[in-house]
Amino acid sequence: MHIKLRLTVMNFLQFAVWGSYLTCIGNYLGAAGLGDHIAWFYSIQGVVSIFMPAILGIIADKYIPAEKLLGLSHALAGLFMLWAWFYGYSHPEGLSFAPFFTLYTLSVAFYMPTIALSNTVAFSILTRNGYDTIRDFPPIRVWGTVGFIAAMWFVNFAYITPGGWLGFSADAPDRFQYTAMQLLVCGILGLLLAFYCMTLPNCPVSKTVGKRSLSELFGLNAFALFKQRKMALFFIFSMLLGVSLQITNGFATPFITSFKGNPEFATTVGANNATALTSLSQISEALCILLIPFFLKRFGIKRVMLIAMLAWVLRFGFFGIGNPGGGLWMFVLSMLVYGVAFDFFNVSGALFVEKETDSSIQGAAQGLFMLMTNGIGATVGTLAAGAVVNHFCKWTEVMTPEGPASFLLGDWQATWLIFAAYALLVAVVFAVVFKYKHVPEAIGTVKH
Template sequence: MKPNAQFKLSVMMFFQFFAWGAWFATLGQCLGANGLADFGGGAYGSAPIGAIFAPLFLGLIADRFFPSQQVMGVLFLLGGVLLLLVPGVAESGNGEAMVWIMTANMLCYMPTLGLGNSIAFANLDRLTFPKVRVWGTIGWIAAGLLVGFLGWSSSFDIFYLAGASSVILGLFSFTLPNTPPPAKGEPVNMRALLMFDALAILKRPAFLVFLACSCLICIPLAYYYGLTSNYLSNAGFEQAASTMTLGQMSEIFFMLLIPFFFRKLGVKWMILVGMLSWVARYLLFAYGASEQVIWMLLLSVALHGICYDFFFVTGFMYTDKVAPENIRTQAQSLLVFFTQGIGMYFGYQVAFGRFGKEVTGYGNLNEAISSARTIEELGVLEQLGRMFAVSMPEGLDATMLTNVMSQWKEFWTYPAFFAGAIAVVFFLTFWDKVSVAEEEGGE
């Protein structure tokens, strides 16, 4: 391992996910508070579009012509400039232009996820990687806490924070360990770029079931990523961005427990528990809404560790296990294409479409809460204490609150049943005796 490589790569991971987490978690709340909720599906849909095209960019350009750290630097500088343009465009009310700018930014950002991993694996011992990758989750948490502390959960200023951190990382990337393009001089293989070779793995019935269920369940999953901040703000949480970091904190905890659960449960039950956790999360949101049961809402957010690690991380490990060695990269790209790409894209369209039709009182309640809430001068410790607190202003129209919370209950019930139906199909049709734990234990 090269001197200072671990430190530099940890900094890279921190800012990489800080730049994303600064705006992603509360974008829905921000758009809703500024009259742009109708553009939520397109804005969040920019991430899946980036995920769909990232493998092509990596295969055609990043892996062949330039050192990875230089490509990383250029992409973050371009993305940072684009993020800095968003507030001015959005505040002018031009939602369509905002979506186009965000899409351009995510086309720059999404390839850096693969690039960052490539740089890390090329310069670190394999067992050191998790110690570096965890700084990405810490960066996401730090961004959420800072956005909440600054009171920017409903402000387009989140893009100034994201843009500035992106530019900083862009400049810092040029100091990262030199990582030559891994496929330099090799001919372009369009079959590999388009993942055609990986389609052969679909002949394995269990993997076909896994891929189909993974794609479909990402539709209800998009509800959480896109609209939780809106819901929490209606429920009286003052700093939704900070509240949502509970999910990333639990993610770190459960990530450490994955080897243990693999040995105890196996692939099928790990993935099934992940799916059922999404069902539980949405039911907690639904039935915690009408009566304002705060512990249910916080528990739902805290379930993110199981929801994400048991489903996504297990899925990547299962894919790596069953795919032939020569097409493992393609197989992982295929999984990302169908989950983070196709599934999430349609999920955001469905979620925001139903939000606009069903939670019709969101804007009025949000405005009433903001107007009734008094601005207080708080010390640092007091401000930190408010990050996970609920404060519903006195004098708020109780009938309005009850009606809107009833709308939220109906809204969250749909993804709960959708995810539940897919979990049942997966339970009945997925049969694979492969053991990821055996390989992990033998290394």
């Protein structure tokens, strides 16, 4: 099989594993009695992202070839997720938080580092085979987003028929997006990817890592960038905007599904297909990546990041005023602006770090950027969002034509508008405080 095709398959499966549960596990947790703890299940991704990628990165650099470590990590993540599925399957009456959360955490702890590790594998294999990573990697990586979307669609429509066969429906009450079966899908895909990774070309360990200090290995040397006012402000605002990153991943599908508890919207396509509807966000994300070079050259990093912040305002605001009936178009707009909100911040921020930092610490600086956004920011934001949601909304059992079901009902409009107000406040302060002069020629030299 051609090298680029093999890496395409790897990326497809890498993100299909994540897409099988990331946006819909909230629905299952609510039905299983753990709805009040949704924020913890999403914040743990940020917690493990603080230290696990660095640890596995050191191991891949010095001890175990990256492709083998990638396979081992996916094997462990898949096995723990299958164990979590079996626990959920064995306890249909409801889950106990401690054992289920422990199994989930162990799976996530081994999965999250594979996001960076899979990039390392791809870069190493492409480089060793004479390819240009700047030109050849993006078309490979975009298939990761395709895999994420494909997994979302699968769990949205798939269910087990009374005869024990796999069926697909747009309104079956026991589709995978509502049950522990989404974890089974995740675990199986993870094990499949683990075996596949073991067949990839070898990525030799580095012979020079031992000459680096412990602080360099863990990327601590990048914290020296806080001595520069511009970089300090950039990382602080990265953390503040990172607060928004996981909010809709955690609560969008329980919110949209909650309309099934309202007779006016119970039978609408939107309320019954929350996971498929939110997949529009990932489609938008894939398309918006293509707009970044133009916007960076035309408007500069400050305005592009400001556009991202304002897009988060719209992302939350459209949720606050929309519904899956006549207001479905507002939900669709919320999904479409997500690509701008996510990509214009994450990708442009990474390019800014690359441009403004010395090559000797760029790897550590990128790690610090991820720490501030997906680590600290996303963790704090998800826990804070969970507190807001639990204040305004409660899991309530409602009688439906299929029988009793639990939905997260309450004042969702106030909840989303609070999130929108927060994003607007961050945007206003950023516009006033962050000083950066746009030089078109300089931005044009950034590698895309």
